[in-house]
Amino acid sequence: MSEVIVITSGKGGVGKTTTTANIGTALALQGNKVVLMDADIGLRNLDVVMGLENRIVYDLVDVVEGVCRLKQALIKDKRYDGLYLLPAAQTREKTAVTPEQMKKLCEELKEQFDYVLIDCPAGIEQGFKNAIAGADRAIVITVPEVSAVRDADRVIGLLTANGLEEPQLIINRLKMDMVRRGDMMSIDDTLDILGIGLLGVVPDDESIVISTNRGEPAVSNSQSLAGQAYNNIARRILGQDVPLMEFNVDQGFLSRLKRFFGISTRSVSDHA
Amino acid sequence: MIQMRENGISFKGTRDGLQISLGDDLTFDSLKDGLRKRLQQAGDFFKGTGLIVQFTGRLLEPDEISQLKNLIEEEIEAPVFIKDPPDDTTSKIFLENDDLIIEGPAKFVYNTIRSGQRIAYDGNIIVVGDVNPGAEVVAGGNIVVAGYIRGMAHAGSDGNDKAVIIAGSIRALQVRIGHLIARAPDNDAAPISQPEIAYVNGSEIIIEPYLKAASISRRRGEGYI
Numbered sequence: 001m002s003e004v005i006v007i008t009s010g011k012g013g014v015g016k017t018t019t020t021a022n023i024g025t026a027l028a029l030q031g032n033k034v035v036l037m038d039a040d041i042g043l044r045n046l047d048v049v050m051g052l053e054n055r056i057v058y059d060l061v062d063v064v065e066g067v068c069r070l071k072q073a074l075i076k077d078k079r080y081d082g083l084y085l086l087p088a089a090q091t092r093e094k095t096a097v098t099p100e101q102m103k104k105l106c107e108e109l110k111e112q113f114d115y116v117l118i119d120c121p122a123g124i125e126q127g128f129k130n131a132i133a134g135a136d137r138a139i140v141i142t143v144p145e146v147s148a149v150r151d152a153d154r155v156i157g158l159l160t161a162n163g164l165e166e167p168q169l170i171i172n173r174l175k176m177d178m179v180r181r182g183d184m185m186s187i188d189d190t191l192d193i194l195g196i197g198l199l200g201v202v203p204d205d206e207s208i209v210i211s212t213n214r215g216e217p218a219v220s221n222s223q224s225l226a227g228q229a230y231n232n233i234a235r236r237i238l239g240q241d242v243p244l245m246e247f248n249v250d251q252g253f254l255s256r257l258k259r260f261f262g263i264s265t266r267s268v269s270d271h272a
Numbered sequence: 273m274i275q276m277r278e279n280g281i282s283f284k285g286t287r288d289g290l291q292i293s294l295g296d297d298l299t300f301d302s303l304k305d306g307l308r309k310r311l312q313q314a315g316d317f318f319k320g321t322g323l324i325v326q327f328t329g330r331l332l333e334p335d336e337i338s339q340l341k342n343l344i345e346e347e348i349e350a351p352v353f354i355k356d357p358p359d360d361t362t363s364k365i366f367l368e369n370d371d372l373i374i375e376g377p378a379k380f381v382y383n384t385i386r387s388g389q390r391i392a393y394d395g396n397i398i399v400v401g402d403v404n405p406g407a408e409v410v411a412g413g414n415i416v417v418a419g420y421i422r423g424m425a426h427a428g429s430d431g432n433d434k435a436v437i438i439a440g441s442i443r444a445l446q447v448r449i450g451h452l453i454a455r456a457p458d459n460d461a462a463p464i465s466q467p468e469i470a471y472v473n474g475s476e477i478i479i480e481p482y483l484k485a486a487s488i489s490r491r492r493g494e495g496y497i
Contacts, residue, residue: 153404153405153406154406156386157387157389193402193404195384195401
């Protein structure tokens with residue numbers, strides 16, 4: 001049973017593209033046939049993050065306009081079995097396609113793939129409407145900041161109004177030490193406002209920047225904490241029961257030693 | 273709010289324009305005469321300003337509406353826009369006692385109201401969920417929210433100071449009742465996580481924990497602190 005999943009956020013720069021790339025790669029690594037669709041026409045990025053930019057010949061708009069066949073526009077990622085990219089057009093605008101055309105395209109892709117992941121553009125205008133038109137399921141990304149959460153809330157409202165009843169949430173770039181100091185919204189604070197199911201939490205991780213710049217998804221790096229988090233999210237999408245990770249990476253040797261002896265260094269701030 | 277009653281005609285200024293209530297026991301011609309007289313009495317008050325007018329109290333034929341529209345335009349020497357009369361099914365008929373709205377039509381919303389969404393209703397509104405930041409709930413009567421209010425709530429939107437807002441916790445950015453506006457304090461006081469009520473006392477909106485024992489009149493009166 002194949003599924004079209006749209007990854008959206010409202011606010012820009014919270015990690016939609018990175019998340020799409022990583023979840024898609026993780027799903028492919030688990031043996032699924034996956035296509036990543038970049039719906040951000042005019043501001044495409046997914047090809048860059050995947051390191052496939054130089055292989056684009058045809059794009060999504062070409063397919064919709066009948067310039068080429070779907071198969072010609074799909075780029076196979078040679079590093080991962082079963083992973084494909086359908087790039088966006090860079091020289092066109094969001095209005096180049098309609099929600100009806102996107103719906104039809106999604107139906108076509110569903111016949112060939114287990115998972116169709118759509119990287120939604122920021123905003124709630126035409127590009128957003130196009131991206132959600134053919135989706136069966138929605139994932140909302142936010143970072144633990146008031147403005148991003150506000151936008152996520154707006155998007156959840158629009159998703160439910162458009163028949164995507166139960167969107168799931170990914171909290172990206174969580175800094176556990178800042179949460180502990182009370183300087184950042186916690187997972188609970190965020191869930192309290194948004195009130196939807198939590199699909200996963202991705203810790204703030206420098207290795208993401210490196211892997212994004214290199215065009216290598218972090219899930220392929222077993223050392224990356226964020227990569228692990230994305231792997232877990234992919235497994236949850238597949239229906240597996242994976243508990244949330246513990247993010248206590250910032251603890252040095254001394255604090256681990258203290259914890260070993262039962263002298264917690266965190267207990268004070270935890271209960272502050 | 274301006275309210276005057278004479279010759280079967282009363283004027284009521286609302287936020288959305290001028291409501292002209294027409295008695296239905298008079299002939300149309302005498303109503304027209306009365307209306308002309310009233311506008312002349314008002315002198316320069318309405319002169320030269322475009323008006324949004326809503327007729328209430330009497331069913332009018334389209335032809336009669338345009339006659340009245342022309343008449344007003346003639347008198348005030350400015351364009352008039354006619355607003356449809358209020359829908360009967362949602363007409364703001366509230367039963368009130370000295371302190372409170374105690375009965376009236378109500379709308380139930382069975383989900384959380386999120387940023388960018390707006391629920392407006394002439395009667396009372398009951399939200400079974402939260403009102404999130406960036407969302408708006410506007411009721412002609414009372415607002416009751418089962419969860420938290422974090423957005424904007426306006427009760428008694430037609431200027432009814434008897435309206436109240438009740439929620440699991442009122443953490444709203446702004447609370448409006450009738451013509452009054454209260455906004456959240458700039459310093460982030462620790463929010464109260466127990467049911468709260470917002471009501472008007474004099475010219476102030478009071479928000480406080482809801483105590484079963486204290487009636488609104490006691491709250492409003494001197495005795496209550």
